[in-house]
Amino acid sequence: MKAEYNSKLDKNMEAFIQLRIEGKSFDEIATELKTTKQTLICWNKKELIRNAINEGKAFKINTLIKTYQFDFTNRLKTYLELSKKINTELLNRDLTEINTDVLLKMSIANDSRINDMIQGKKIDVGESENTTYMNDGDNFFELKFDE
DSSP states (O other): OHHHHHHHHHHHHHHHHHHHHTTOOHHHHHHHHTOOHHHHHHHHHSHHHHHHHHHHHHHHHHHHHHHHHHHHHHHHHHHHHHHHHHHHHHHHSOSOSTTHHHHHHHHHHHHHHHHHHHTTOOOOOOOOTTEEEEEOSSSSOEEEEEO
């Protein structure tokens, strides 16, 4: 009977840790686990449990940051590649064609999107081995993407 009690207690503590990582309050957890708030407060005072909660929260935050940065980098890289293609096409035209004004508007809109995305962010610029540089054609945007 005691082993069964310890097993249930361990499962409740694990659930408590997971729910705290998810940001649930003591009241919400007490209701969900059918225990008292005071029991949860006692568990929370244990260093091992506090460390597990803190590590879980840090892991969750790091995962979100990495996901956001990956998406941001991919979107920015795509916009920079599009900007380079637009500017290359503009340079190849003699500007007497009827659709040049459309390309200029596209270039301005794309550059504006890039500016909005990188505003206030530190962008690494330079040359080194195994580095791909994105350039919009007039050297205004240069980003370093490590392969």
